[in-house]
Amino acid sequence: MNTNGRIFTLDQPSTPIHINLDTTRKCNLSCWYCHASAGPFYKGPAVSADKVPEILATAEAMRCFDINVTGGEPLMWQGLEALADASQDLDFTSLQIITNATTVTDRTLAILERTKNLKRIIVSLDGLEDSHDRNRGKGMYQRTITNLQRLKDVVDNITVISVLDQNSHIGWQELTELLMKIGVRQHHLTPVCFTGHAMNGFDGLTQDQFTKIKMEADSMNAHIDPSQFLLVFNDTLVNEMTSRTLNMHKFVERFKGWLTIVRPDGNVRTNICTWGRTWRFDETLGNINETPLTQIFDGYGPKVTNWLQHRFTTEEEVTRKFHIGDNIELIQQDIAEVGASNQDVAVAISEREYEELDEIVIGHLPLFDYGQTLETFKPIFTANKGQYRLRKENGFGFMFDTVTSKVSILSEEEYEALAQI
Numbered sequence: 001m002n003t004n005g006r007i008f009t010l011d012q013p014s015t016p017i018h019i020n021l022d023t024t025r026k027c028n029l030s031c032w033y034c035h036a037s038a039g040p041f042y043k044g045p046a047v048s049a050d051k052v053p054e055i056l057a058t059a060e061a062m063r064c065f066d067i068n069v070t071g072g073e074p075l076m077w078q079g080l081e082a083l084a085d086a087s088q089d090l091d092f093t094s095l096q097i098i099t100n101a102t103t104v105t106d107r108t109l110a111i112l113e114r115t116k117n118l119k120r121i122i123v124s125l126d127g128l129e130d131s132h133d134r135n136r137g138k139g140m141y142q143r144t145i146t147n148l149q150r151l152k153d154v155v156d157n158i159t160v161i162s163v164l165d166q167n168s169h170i171g172w173q174e175l176t177e178l179l180m181k182i183g184v185r186q187h188h189l190t191p192v193c194f195t196g197h198a199m200n201g202f203d204g205l206t207q208d209q210f211t212k213i214k215m216e217a218d219s220m221n222a223h224i225d226p227s228q229f230l231l232v233f234n235d236t237l238v239n240e241m242t243s244r245t246l247n248m249h250k251f252v253e254r255f256k257g258w259l260t261i262v263r264p265d266g267n268v269r270t271n272i273c274t275w276g277r278t279w280r281f282d283e284t285l286g287n288i289n290e291t292p293l294t295q296i297f298d299g300y301g302p303k304v305t306n307w308l309q310h311r312f313t314t315e316e317e318v319t320r321k322f323h324i325g326d327n328i329e330l331i332q333q334d335i336a337e338v339g340a341s342n343q344d345v346a347v348a349i350s351e352r353e354y355e356e357l358d359e360i361v362i363g364h365l366p367l368f369d370y371g372q373t374l375e376t377f378k379p380i381f382t383a384n385k386g387q388y389r390l391r392k393e394n395g396f397g398f399m400f401d402t403v404t405s406k407v408s409i410l411s412e413e414e415y416e417a418l419a420q421i
Contacts, residue, residue, distance in 0.1 A: 010409070011308050013257040014301050014393060015062040017400070017407070018248055020261040021055065021069050023047045023077040028103055031135050033163055033198040035276045038072040045265045046072075049079035051288050053086040055262060058293040059093045063391050065400040065407070066094040066119070066248065072264070075103045080111050087116040092389055094402045096120040098161070102140055104147040113154045119402045121151050122159045122188075127168045127175055134167060145182075152183060157403060159186040166203045169213060173220060176231055186230040186404070188249070189213065191238075193321050195276025207324050210238045230404060237318050244372055245408040248400075256311050257304040260297075262288060268296050270304055272311045275321035283307060374414045381418050390419055 024046035027038035047055075059067055071077060074097055087095060094117050101123045112118060125144055126132045132141040152158050160179050162172060176187045191210070194202050205213070217233040224231060233239075236250040252259035256272045263269065266289035273280045285303070286296035312320070319325040377399060381388050389400040397415025399408040410418070 010255045010396075011257065012301060012305050012394065015064065015297055016258055016260040016300070017065045017391065017398060018252050018259045019055075019059055019064055019067045020259065021047065021067050022071065022261060022263050023069060023074045023079060024072040024264050026076050027071060027073040027100070028076065029073070029100055029136055029140070031197065032201070033135070033165065033192045033196070033203075035193060035196040035198070036070075036072055037196040037277075042072065046077060047079055047262060047264055047266070048289070049082035051266070052079050052082040053089075054293055055288070056083075056086045056090060056093070058297065060090055061294070062297065063389075064093050065389055065391070065398070066096060066402070066405065068096050068098065068248075070098040073100055073103055075099050075108045080108065084111045084115040087118070090117040093117065094119040094389075096122060096405065098122040098124065099151075100124045100136070100140075101144045101147040101151060102136075104150055109150060109154055112151070118155055120157045120159055120405060121155045122161055123148050123151065124163070125160045125175065126162050127172060128178070131168045131171065135163070148184075149182070156183075158184045159188060159405075160184050161188045161190055163190055163192050164205060164213065165192045166205070169205060169209055172213075173216065176220065180224075180229050184229075186232060188247075189217065189231075189233045190249075191235065191322055193276040194323055195278040195321075198276075199278075202323060204322050205324075207238070210235055210322075210324070214239050237314060237321065238324065245406055248405045248407055251407045257308055260285070262293075266290070268293065270307060272304070272307045275312075275317055278320075280312075280320075281310070372408075374417055377408060377410065377414060377418060378421075382421055385421065390415060392419075 022036065025036055025038040025042040025044060026040075026046065027034075027042070028040055030039040056067070069083065074080065083095070095115060096119060097112070099121065112121070123144065125141075125148070126135045129141040132144070133139065136144075148158060148160075160175075162168060162175065164172065172189060179187050191205050192198055192203065194204065214233055214235055217231055221231050232247055234247075234249050234253070236246070236254045241254065246254065252271070257270060259271050261269045261271060266287040268285045268288060269279065270283045270285065272283055274283065285300070288296070315325060316327075316330065319327045319330050323331055381399065387401060387403050389402060391398045391400070392415060395412055397410040397412065399410055399418065400406070
């Protein structure tokens with residue numbers, strides 16, 4: 001990255017800035033594309049409630065920006081109340097919850113209402129009624145819309161995420177217009193990924209559709225006040241970056257090693273040589289049922305920096321994740337070796353393939369500036385200082401917006417200037 005005439009890299013993470021807390025695979029729905037292979041008949045492990053206080057305390061101590069509480073359906077997770085209790089000690093670290101909003105009860109609303117630093121609730125809604133119910137089941141659209149409004153009364157910062165496939169990518173603009181009318185703050189368009197249940201019959205977007213949706217989103221954004229509503233197409237891997245301010249999803253997808261995932265069985269993993277929730281080799285750092293999370297993260301930087309040597313090229317990840325590109329043999333190999341599974345997938349790389357990966361030299365990340373300077377960041381930080389979190393790294397820094405979940409990559413000088421305000 002090039003700012004103020006200098007080059008530095010983001011491939012030496014100190015500790016994670018984002019944690020996915022995959023609480024459970026229990027879910028009342030069974031969506032065809034579910035990345036977590038979740039469903040109503042799941043009988044496996046879930047993150048234990050007694051592990052929650054240390055997870056949150058560790059995140060706070062290492063100045064992790066946020067914890068994304070997901071599943072499965074986290075509102076069905078037995079540790080939800082423990083999360084609310086432990087959140088009372090949070091100050092720096094934010095929480096957000098992803099839910100299908102179909103299991104909302106008075107009890108869960110009361111728990112969420114007393115959860116400190118719950119900055120955002122993300123609701124899954126794949127389209128208007130016909131499109132959404134095709135994926136989720138008859139009547140689910142109306143139930144989701146009703147409960148979205150109830151959740152909004154608890155946390156007035158709702159993001160809707162829509163998974164785009166060959167059906168739902170048509171007419172998404174109508175849903176965006178509805179969401180703006182009912183007071184939703186963000187609408188994220190996320191391409192379906194070849195992982196989890198989706199491996200049983202992938203129905204992803206084509207390259208032309210990626211291009212078309214980006215053009216449509218850019219056109220719509222030209223008429224939207226970004227201070228009131230954000231429309232985001234999570235297409236960083238396919239389409240070029242245009243800013244060094246990205247939402248957290250785009251950031252951790254583009255820059256590996258800054259995200260860790262706590263799985264229902266307690267395994268703590270990075271997401272370097274992976275796509276979706278399918279790992280090409282075992283990236284397990286440890287297990288919270290055996291080792292405290294603080295110890296698991298001890299020495300995080302050197303271990304992750306070593307793993308980064310074996311990450312995919314962007315083209316390889318796009319091929320695996322979205323089936324875009326000409327490398328059909330790569331896709332066929334993954335299907336044969338990985339397969340569709342309801343368990344965590346971590347396939348060992350063959351000795352030959354590992355040796356080939358070992359020859360990759362990371363070097364510096366591509367340079368980008370995009371015209372942003374201290375004068376870009378200073379006014380917004382000054383006007384809403386309590387909304388932002390700063391974090392210092394080796395030679396650069398981050399600024400995180402707790403409301404929009406955007407990460408800005410700062411030069412060292414920019415960080416120091418903002419830290420003194």
